[in-house]
Structure formats: C-alpha cells, structure tokens
Amino acid sequence: RKEVEQDPGPFNVPEGATVAFNCTYSNSASQSFFWYRQDCRKEPKLLMSVYSSGNEDGRFTAQLNRASQYISLLIRDSKLSDSATYLCVVRDTGRRALTFGSGTRLQVQP
Amino acid sequence: NAGVTQTPKFQVLKTGQSMTLQCAQDMNHNSMYWYRQDPGMGLRLIYYSASEGTTDKGEVPNGYNVSRLNKREFSLRLESAAPSQTSVYFCASSLSPGQGIFGQGTRLTVV
Numbered sequence: 242r243k244e245v246e247q248d249p250g251p252f253n254v255p256e257g258a259t260v261a262f263n264c265t266y267s268n269s270a271s272q273s274f275f276w277y278r279q280d281c282r283k284e285p286k287l288l289m290s291v292y293s294s295g296n297e298d299g300r301f302t303a304q305l306n307r308a309s310q311y312i313s314l315l316i317r318d319s320k321l322s323d324s325a326t327y328l329c330v331v332r333d334t335g336r337r338a339l340t341f342g343s344g345t346r347l348q349v350q351p
Numbered sequence: 352n353a354g355v356t357q358t359p360k361f362q363v364l365k366t367g368q369s370m371t372l373q374c375a376q377d378m379n380h381n382s383m384y385w386y387r388q389d390p391g392m393g394l395r396l397i398y399y400s401a402s403e404g405t406t407d408k409g410e411v412p413n414g415y416n417v418s419r420l421n422k423r424e425f426s427l428r429l430e431s432a433a434p435s436q437t438s439v440y441f442c443a444s445s446l447s448p449g450q451g452i453f454g455q456g457t458r459l460t461v462v
Contacts, residue, residue: 249391284441284453285394328393337401338384338409339451343393 244268245342247329253348258319262345264312264329273332274305276314278325279344285328288314319349353377357442357454364432364461372427372457374442380452382445383425385409385417387438388456394441400425432461 247264254260266274274291289296291303291312302315312329329342355376364370376383381402386394386409396409400419414436416428425444429436437460443451 245393284455285451286453287450337382338396338399339394340396341386341394343391 244340247342247345251346262314266331270334271331272334275330277328280325324349355454375424376444380444384443385427386441434461437461
C-alpha cells in the first residue's frame with residue numbers, strides 16, 4: 242500500500258466549477274501536511290500547508306481529518322490557470338523529508 | 352533570482368557511464384534533498400542532507416552517491432548508469448521541513 246494515495250484523475254471541469262481532491266495517508270503518526278502544485282514539465286511548488294482546523298487561501302481550502310487519515314483540497318471558481326497536477330504531501334514525525342502522493346491532474350476547460 | 356539551480360537540465364547517458372548532477376541554493380537553507388520522479392510513482396527521496404557534511408539515505412538510494420561539501424551545494428552522482436535510472440531528478444532545499452523549494456529538474460535518459 243502506498244504511503245500517500247491520490248486519485249490520479251484527470252478531473253476535467255469547466256471554468257467556474259468547484260472541484261475537490263482527496264488524499265489518504267497510511268501513517269497515523271504523520272505530522273505535517275501540504276498541497277503542492279506541479280505544472281507540466283515543471284518543478285513542484287508549495288501551494289499551501291494543511292492545518293487540523295482547516296485553512297483557506299483565496300479560492301483554495303484545505304482540510305485535514307486525522308481520525309480518517311485523509312486530506313482534502315477544494316478549489317472554487319476554477320480558472321484555466323488552475324490546470325496542473327496537485328500533489329498531496331506528508332511529513333512523518335521524526336523524518337525531515339517529505340512523502341509525495343502521485344498527484345491528481347486537473348484540467349480546467351473553457 | 353534566489354532559489355535552487357540544477358545543472359544540467361537534460362542529459363542522455365549510455366548504460367555504464369557516470370555523471371554528476373549539480374545543485375546549488377542561495378537561500379542559506381540547512382536541508383537539501385534529491386528526489387526522482389517517474390510516471391505514476393510520485394516523487395521518491397533518494398538522499399537528503401540535514402546540514403553541511405551530513406547525508407542520509409532516502410527511499411531509493413541504490414545506484415547513487417551524494418556529496419554535501421558546503422552549505423550551498425549538494426551533488427548527486429551516478430557511478431554506472433542503468434536504464435532504470437531514466438527519470439526526472441529534482442533537487443530541493445528547505446529552511447523548515449515541508450517548505451521545500453525545488454530546482455527546475457534534470458531530465459535524464461539512460462540508453
């Protein structure tokens with residue numbers, strides 16, 4: 242079983258739509274959670290951290306459910322520029338490095 | 352511009368050849384990392400360095416060596432390249448765990 246699992250997609254949505262991605266992680270001791278964004282043939286970039294209480298950054302909302310060990314990302318009012326792969330990322334207690342999911346691809350269509 | 356610089360951006364090697372991937376950061380970060388990214392596999396950690404002079408194995412270290420000679424630079428060496436090492440390699444650095452800044456990647460093909 243992968244440590245971090247994501248639906249690979251692709252999610253094809255029209256502009257203006259709301260889309261949600263989920264991610265599950267296997268290690269209950271995981272400590273920190275993030276969403277990264279990766280454009281085609283580019284490097285990953287940090288989109289936002291995920292906090293237990295949930296957090297919002299403009300059109301993006303991230304939530305964490307420790308009991309069920311899943312993380313979600315909600316994108317409201319999708320833009321063409323949101324088209325990318327979204328990587329769910331976890332850091333386990335005592336480890337410095339990150340564990341990446343395989344990513345969920347989003348394609349926003351006009 | 353401040354950030355992480357990787358060289359080269361593209362490389363084709365023959366099986367058995369060796370090469371070193373270079374990575375440098377100018378953000379005064381202590382921690383540096385090497386990942387590889389393969390289709391459907393996500394990024395997997397090869398090696399990381401928590402500080403100058405220290406290195407630790409990650410998830411997939413076999414076939415690779417690293418050097419952290421100073422705070423800025425962290426190199427990855429393939430001693431005898433194999434087709435299974437065809438991948439995109441990313442170097443990253445971070446001040447705090449999780450806040451990784453990635454280089455633009457090196458696309459390596461081993462034929």
